């Protein structure tokens with residue numbers, strides 16, 4: 002049997018009214034993959050994720066998720082957004098947020114969550130180590146704790162693919178290590194696509210690495226080659242150094258893209 | 261005290277007003293909590309004022325103004341809701357425009373209508389004398405629709421209010437839920453109009469949940485407390501209005517506003533004592 006791609010992107014061009022952000026992206030991801038993507042601010046990483054989730058229509062090209070169109074296939078994706086919910090006043094408990102991961106399009110299913118749904122919620126809470134926070138209100142949590150809630154919510158969907166956009170941005174290094182351990186375990190049965198600025202952490206934990214800056218440079222390798230970096234129009238250099246020990250690259254391009 | 265109350269409510273119109281208060285509070289408390297949590301207070305204001313266009317046109321053509329108000333509030337809820345779903349910033353202007361157009365149409369058609377129009381004030385500022393038997397039936401129906409919708413879709417509504425993007429990725433019917441919620445806001449606005457009037461109705465929708473939000477951390481609790489507060493404001497508003505001969509709508513809203521100010525003061529004190 003052929004290996005079927007869980008995410009497949011062909012000749013993709015995508016962006017917003019003002020300009021095209023992603024050009025000519027081709028990407029295939031398989032069931033046992035753990036892909037890390039890096040790239041400068043504004044490089045198009047979040048845009049790529051939005052396209053995979055069917056939240057943004059591409060200008061050209063095709064995306065399939067689990068062999069289906071993105072908007073259908075996304076039910077298999079557990080998604081952790083880069084940006085946390087802005088409304089800090091919203092009165093909602095940790096448990097209720099994670100329970101969102103069990104919701105289905107069918108309203109009758111959501112009216113009363115079944116006992117296996119509740120079990121899945123408990124499991125997801127335990128996996129990220131926040132089971133004792135379940136009764137707490139979201140606005141009483143620290144940034145890192147909140148981040149874990151969103152990861153639990155993604156896990157509660159029992160996904161085949163995890164998409165994590167900067168999951169460690171507000172997490173201390175110990176928690177970030179815990180997170181990577183958890184992801185390594187989950188990678189047994191879940192394909193993972195992770196975006197991060199922290200290349201040191203990424204490169205020692207992911208299986209393969211790529212670089213997004215308008216174009217995607219991804220060859221399914223663990224190491225970033227200088228060629229990839231050049232083609233990627235300058236990923237953050239200090240971060241890349243880990244994968245390219247013998248070469249020091251100029252850092253000015255990162256400054257250019259920084260906003 | 262008890263005796264006084266039993267005298268007040270021995271009048272049929274006062275009993276009707278009290279029953280109306282109950283159903284209106286039920287609908288307004290529950291849907292108002294969603295209005296506040298979704299930050300759609302301005303859309304709700306737009307719906308209320310747009311409804312006045314329906315009142316004016318229906319009146320001009322000799323039809324029941326309630327029907328006109330229901331039609332206008334539903335259509336404007338759908339238009340503003342669709343715009344909001346498309347672009348949050350673009351919707352803001354549209355809301356303002358529809359808000360004014362509704363009022364303008366209403367006023368123009370009412371000036372074109374000949375004859376006695378004093379009772380038209382009751383649509384703007386409410387009147388407890390205005391509550392009829394058919395109004396009560398409509399209020400019951402709206403309260404039942406709101407309650408049924410929210411109970412059945414509670415988790416969905418929580419999800420779309422809290423995190424629309426995640427709800428979309430889970431393929432929840434976000435747009436359908438959102439538009440239904442706004443139509444129910446429209447229906448609630450129209451029935452509450454009988455009590456407090458179109459201009460003040462937005463206060464009845466938003467003040468009780470805003471108070472509840474200060475002190476409770478669960479959406480169900482906030483809905484329940486909003487219903488109770490809203491009913492208390494209406495009840496005491498009715499009593500005061502009866503005894504002072506001042507219109508009930510403004511009294512109710514003033515009570516709610518005072519409670520809101522006191523409640524935020526209490527919260528301030530509480531917070532500053534903690535820190």
Ligand SMILES: Nc1ncnc2c1ncn2[C@@H]1O[C@H](COP(=O)(O)OP(=O)(O)OP(=O)(O)O)[C@@H](O)[C@H]1O
Pocket residue numbers: 017018019022040041042043044045046047048049083
């Ligand atoms: N909603 C939007 N409308 C218009 N332009 C947008 C929108 N979102 C992003 N952009 C633009 O698209 C480009 C890519 O943004 P994107 O969010 O994908 O970058 P990113 O790689 O995720 O960056 P970061 O590391 O800062 O998260 C940026 O130039 C940004 O200004």
Ligand SMILES: [Mg+2]
Pocket residue numbers: 046047048083166
């Ligand atoms: Mg991003």
